[in-house]
Amino acid sequence: MSYNFDEIIQTLRMTELDHFDIRTVTLGISLRDCASRNADTTAQKIYDKITRVAQNHVENARKVERLYGISIANKRIAVTPIAIACDGLSADEFVKIAHALDRAAMECGVDYIAGYSALVQKGYTNGDREMIKSIPQALAETKRVCSSVNVASTKAGINMNAVLEMAHVIKKTALLTKDNDGIGCAKLVVFCNVPEDNPFVAGAFHGVTEAEVVLNVGISGPGVVLDSIRRLGKSDFMALAEEIKKTSFKITRAGEIIGRKTAEGLGVPFGIVDLSLAPTPAIGDSIADIIEAMGLESVGAPGTTAALALLNESVKKGGIMATSSVGGMSGAFIPVSEDQGMIRAVELGHLSIEKLEAMTAVCSVGLDMIAIPGKTPAETIAGIIADECAIGMVNNKTTAVRILPIHGKDVGEFVDYGGLLGRAPIMPVRNLDSSVFVTRGGQIPPPIRSLTN
């Protein structure tokens, strides 16, 4: 027989025991042709276009799931950064667009739609300014809309005005959504070097250089990697790297075929496979557990950054052979609230924001889903964002901050969002003043490595 018994059993083991799934199939839709002089007309055009293109998105993905017996955890939509698609509107009018996106997502049966975004790494247009101003209200009044703002890049440097403004936007979003533990901030990401084809919400959007529509896929599979490392037992680092590469190859191949078939079923071009290992709150589906399985007492122990670098590099090397269409973030995610092992390490005091920051230098994507005390000043949050941006800018990689200042809560307490967003213990932030630095204003110039020509 052409299929070997062990291979079939192994695949079922991956899907049934190790939580292997495809994390997301994300349909990118350009909204560049929806602009008009009137906000209501624009909103209607956006709603019409999204619902027309994505009406079969969820049902089509379900068909693919049934055919291959591999579940697709999320079916989502990404759109052109709204500040670009709707430049020229006022803040109030942008909120109308957010409502149109929310309604369109509901109509299509998707839980999140991303792309309420602006790219301001080098400066603001008037539309960018208005759009960013509208973010807290837009996130508070909608359920499904996700927002991101790119404030820095290796080429442009760090727009510190935008960094400070985003810190205030985060604080305001937390305040407006305080009755739901600041859920708005879980839908808001501040980026450096944002990828334009990332399928992972909340940071997804449909880049301006992309085609009319495209389908991107994000793989998952920390549980599968964990299982293979555990079964490998004691070995040297070469053998460990080899094992991770083999596993990554298989999960990426599965991601690629599912992405291609989903795209075919919808009649849209297939875009990229994002090779990110994305954890979930399920037991065993954890990046922290992988690091511990490599031989560290807890994530956060000295050696953690090296272990994560080994993991991240090996996943990429295995994945790059498995698909010719790599894109997006393509690096392990370390969101605190979405990873049981990370939560445990934070609660035991083994993992600090500073250690997480170091870890983000060797993986994607950044300080992700980290709850901090609500009283943390905006200037301190701006300092945290600036630090992450500096890591991304100098190392020519994507970094991001998705931080949750929880109104009325302090260290020792936690927030629980349930579902994929998980549960986050409030982490201590250094109580030192950054305000004079972050309020200087202007641009931190780009690094020497931006001059590549």
Place this chain on the structure above:
Amino acid sequence: MKKLTPQEIEKITQAAMKELGPSATPEKIHQIVADVVSELERGAPSITLSPEKISSEGKVIVTAFGKNQPGILFQITKALFELNFDIQDVSQKIVQDFFTLIIIVDISKSAGDFNQLKTRLTQTGEQLGVRVFVQHEDIFKSMYRV
């Protein structure tokens, strides 16, 4: 493409006059109304999608697991026969008391369809107390063959 009624055009004209305020001139109002009307009548931007039917060709792999008991292979193959599917290969192992069955089925030559097959076999599995998985072979091809 929809045609606007005179009432709707009247409303747009009022809105344009209000927005322009003192700077309103007949030419400006005419220009704005013409723009808005043509934009509304054009409707949302069109886009052509050409979806392909998700494959019901090739082979599928049926796997069953569970505690061994008489009749598992019989019931599953009976279901396949009744739905008119052609079995290409069967492999069965019993380790201690644990039953594992793998059947390769060609779905392109059969009148039955994939969803029907999946539903029926899942039901059969439930009746027998074993877990049955039905997956298209392409997933195994892509994961294990370079």
